[in-house]
Amino acid sequence: MAFKEEIRDLFARGHERYLRNVSVDCIIFGFHDSALKVLLLKANYADGWALPGGFIGREEGMDEAAIRVLQQRTHLGDIYLQQFRVFGQSGRPTQKMNHEKLKTLGIKSEGSWMFDRFITIGYYALVDFNKVNPTPDEFSIACEWFNVYELPPMMMDHADLIADALSFLRHQLNYRPIGNNLLPEKFTMPELQKLYETILGRKLDRRNFQRKILGVGILKRLEERKPGVAHKAPYYYKFDLRKYQKALEAGMGFQIQ
Incomplete structure (x- = not known):
């Protein structure tokens, strides 16, 4: 037809x-x-x-x-x-x-x-x-x-629908982990923080963010560092999928914002 x-x-x-x-x-x-x-x-x-x-x-x-x-x-x-x-x-x-x-x-x-x-x-x-x-x-x-x-x-x-979906996603950051479907399998802490900052539309304190996200226990630090970095190369991380799923179901217990 x-x-x-x-x-x-x-x-x-x-x-x-x-x-x-x-x-x-x-x-x-x-x-x-x-x-x-x-x-x-x-x-x-x-x-x-x-x-x-x-x-x-x-x-x-x-x-x-x-x-x-x-x-x-x-x-x-x-x-x-x-x-x-x-x-x-x-x-x-x-x-x-x-x-x-x-x-x-x-x-x-x-x-x-x-x-x-x-x-x-x-x-x-x-x-x-x-x-x-x-x-x-x-x-x-x-x-x-x-x-x-x-x-x-x-x-x-449809622009309003997108704005509402983004607002909903921002709200979810306070209770649920994100990143498993948005980041590659291995990533650095600055890359994960950049994802959160991009969604929130503002900067986050590096030390505070790292302390909170590591405290949830959903990340595994790898021995590999990111190559080609001028200063101290950051370690790569990956998600512990079992703990990630548990955090999705039970919540993270803190506010990332």
Whole structure:
């Protein structure tokens, strides 16, 4: 089915396959070149960039839908997605954008379910930037990473969804460890601190950070030092995955901030 016919069919009969008024959007974070990045799609039918998102099948669970949508939109699989918020503001600009989509494509579909008010379920994930290879689907012309603090022009309210996901991630830093899915297998203490600082958007005291993070017991120091460092070369560390998982479940018991 050609792209235009697919869009026409979605607007006209999509409600037969999907739940009305509800969708899922996925915020995928990666860490690369000392920057926290988010994965975005560029639609081939509208201006602006968007989060990978879609609809929930009538016989499908929300979590199942989020996993399927992410795979279909970006071809990323085996990603653990965590639900973090429901977005249901009355003024969400979904209807206006959908009207503009059809106008651009020259499609008339008055009374479509796509013009209803939509509530979206927000999911987020932390992935190893170097181990994923996202590619766009047939509805997109590009699938790219952007610095979370330097977003391009965004569709609808997706910039707000990203800001809320970042706020949620910052809050999680006080209770749960991060880094296992964002850093390489071995890393230095300055690299781990840089990750936390990038997410928080501010500097942390080096000694205080190191004391707290080592006190949790989730790190193993290796005998290997990082080469090519002008001053005293820092040791490499890796996560103790058993203790890391325990800290995820029980919390770390201190505030990193």
